[in-house]
Amino acid sequence: MQDLKGLVVENIPLTKEIYKLQISVPEEILPEIIPGSFAMLKIEAKGVFLRRPFSFADVDLKTGLVTFYIKLVGKGTGALREIHPGQEISMLLPLGRGFTVMPGKSLLVAGGIGIAPLNFLAREIIKKGGEISIIYGVKNEAMFIPEITKNFKNIEVYSEIPGPGKKGLVLDGLKAKDINSYDQIYLCGPNVMLQAAKPYLQNFSGLVEVSLESYMACGFGACLGCVVKVFSNNEIEYKKVCKDGPVFNFKEVVL
Amino acid sequence: MNLEVKIDELTLKNPVMPASGTFGFGLEFKDIFDLKNLGALVVKTITKNPRLGNRPPRVYEVSCGMINSIGLANPGWDYFREKILPQIKDLNDILILNIAGESVEEFEYLAREAQRFDEIKALELNVSCPNVSKGGIAFGTDLEALKQIVSSVRKIYSKTLIVKLTPNVTDITVYAKAAENAGADALTLINTFSGMVIDVKSKKPVLGNKHGGVSGPAIRPMAVKMVYDCFKAVSIPLIGVGGIDSKEAALEFFLAGATAIQVGSQNFVEPGFMPRLIRELGEYLREENIEGIAKLTGLAHRREENV
Structure with missing residues (x-):
């Protein structure tokens, strides 16, 4: 873990509820950032005391940029949305134990903003020669990040309220899959999604990891x-x- | 410039130490700075038996601070002695063991154990945790129980004995005097304020334990006053704690009457805060031409008399 300053390069709204924050960080820290790890960002705003945790959604070794997809939740994420390119931000990173990247076929199951760490994981798996399929479930248009679907070929989108992709839940996507054709499964999403998925994955013999x-x-x-x-x-x-x-x-x- | 302070027979090279429970066993901070820089190392509360702690959520932000209900989660004395103590005994010359018990007997047991270990230089009694159902704050708000615990431990433990008091009482000076009379060598003022946050969406308390302890800059004015009041009431050294997040905040505590200070929640926000504070306090003494930090202790009282 290091306590260092990053430089905000881009901070743009993607939807009504989600924004994308890109920060330039010192080069030497980049190789230590793995899918599933996160950073604690210090938000300089009135009344905000604690840092906020965000999973890395991507790391670009060439440009030295780290990407976060951030859902607007409360005071902290509201204030962070106002940070401008050129401003410095204090970060503790990298933190936590990340995903175990395995060879073979991987199924990635994302709910809402849970897509963030899985985007990074998917890129890493592909880079290492593995195959991926993604089930990406969202509540509505406001929770859907269009650029994710441009990054990957094998991605199915489900939306609770008619919007992007098929109407339905992540669970519908899981039921439609022959999960035993995968070597491992990775999940990230809200508790209700994880609870619904649990019985379906209990007998799966491969590795199942959740962030x-x-x-x-x-x-x-x-x-x-x-x-x-x-x-x-x-x-x-x-x-x-x-x-x-x-x-x-x-x-x-x-x- | 001299940052040295004395707490009972201990000489601390500077007056800055972590507040128990905000610094783990120090191991999480080793990457950020050399723990030898600290005046002392205070570890997270140890109990006789392991404790899982309270059900989550356990922490939440409040305006200018936070609330927690960890519930004294810790691996218990045996594990601490066998697995943790060997790893941390050389991190700092002055290791202060913070202990809590569900009964007087548990306090006595831990005091007896701590007495055997030369690397433990002082005990801090936690009679003030708001987040456990047995012991904790119940002892710290019951004058007779407080006296009994402190005097029982005093009989067993011959090294420096510090008692950490709760602010959740009508008049903290009564408890401070009682602890002093029962044999405490120093007092830590204060533990967290009992509090609660309710989620208006779910219409339920946010914390799994429903209530918790409030800390951070939000509680600093109350903490400073309690140090100020106790400075007049007792003659043993005071260790001030409550929302210290800057040099100025630390100075308030010294001026109110603290000999040393503890940093709590700010360790979470800025893990390298304590070494920065130590540096800044040194610079302050130089700039102000003050010969030692000890000269500041209680100065706000002397000013009062001059008026």
């Missing part, structure tokens, strides 16, 4: 605020989303 989100104060394992219940080795434990995760074995997570 979780949580309120956190520090992001590096000190506050113990971001824990999630995990069942492993016949024991229930609280694990830190920030340090033991955010990527966990999906079968072990108690949702």
Whole structure:
């Protein structure tokens, strides 16, 4: 982990609810940033005290840019939307345990802004010669990032309210797939999506990994605020989303 | 310029240390700075038995601060002694063990254990955690229980004994005096304020434990006043804590009567804050031509008398 200053290069709205923030960071940190890892960004705004965690949605080794897709949620993400190109931003990075990139066929299942880390993961898998299919479910047009679908060939979009892609839920996409034709599955999305997907994936024999989100104060394992219940080795434990995760074995997570 | 301060028989090379529970066991901060720079290392509360802690969500932001209900999650004394203590004993010369118990006997057990380890230089008794159902704040708001715990530990523990008080009482000076009379060598003022946040969308408390402890700059004025009041009430050294996020904030505590200070929530926001603060306090003394930080302690009171 390093505490460093990045330079905002671009901050543009993609939809009513999502914006894309690109930050130039020192070159030497780039190789340490892996899919699933995240940064804690310091937002200089009235009343905002804690940093906010965001997963990397992409890293470009050539330009030195990191990309975040950010959903407008509250005070912090509202203030961050106003940051201008040319402004400096304090970042703690890279944080957390990322995805295990495996060879073969991977199925990526994203719900809403959960697409962010999976975009980065998909690129990394392809770079390493693996094959990917993506199920990308959104609530409505405002949650849909069009540029994602331009990045990948094998992507199916589902929308809860008629909008982009087919009408339906992520779960409909999962049911339509022969999941056993994949070697591993990766997920990121809201809890309701994860809960719905869980029974379908319980008997899948390959690796299933999930990236979780949580309120956190520090992001590096000190506050113990971001824990999630995990069942492993016949024991229930609280694990830190920030340090033991955010990527966990999906079968072990108690949702 | 001299940043050295004395707490009982301990000499700290500077007055800055982490507040228990905001710094883990120090290991998470090792990449950011050399922990030897700190005046002392205060570890997260250890209990006799391991504790899972409270159900999440456990932290949430409030205006100019945060609220937490971690619930003293920790691996327990045995694990700490075997696995953690060897890793952290050389991180700083002055290691302060913060302990909590569900009963007087548990405090006594931990004090007896701590007494055996030379690398533990002081004990800080947590009788002020608002997030546990047994012990914690219940001891710190019950004068008789507080006296009993402090005097029982005092009989067992011969090194420096610090008591960390809760602000959730009508008059903290009563508790400060009681702790002093029961044998405390120093007081840490203060732990978090009991509080609650309600999610208006779900119409339910945000925290899994429903309520928690508020910390950060939001509580600083109350913390400064409690240090100010206790400085007049007791003669043992005070360690001030509550929303220190700048040199100026730290100076307020010294002027109110603190001999040393602890940094809490700000460690989460800026993990390298404490070494910066130590540097800035040194610069301040030089610029102001003050011979030592100890000269500042309680200065706001002397000004008051002059008026």
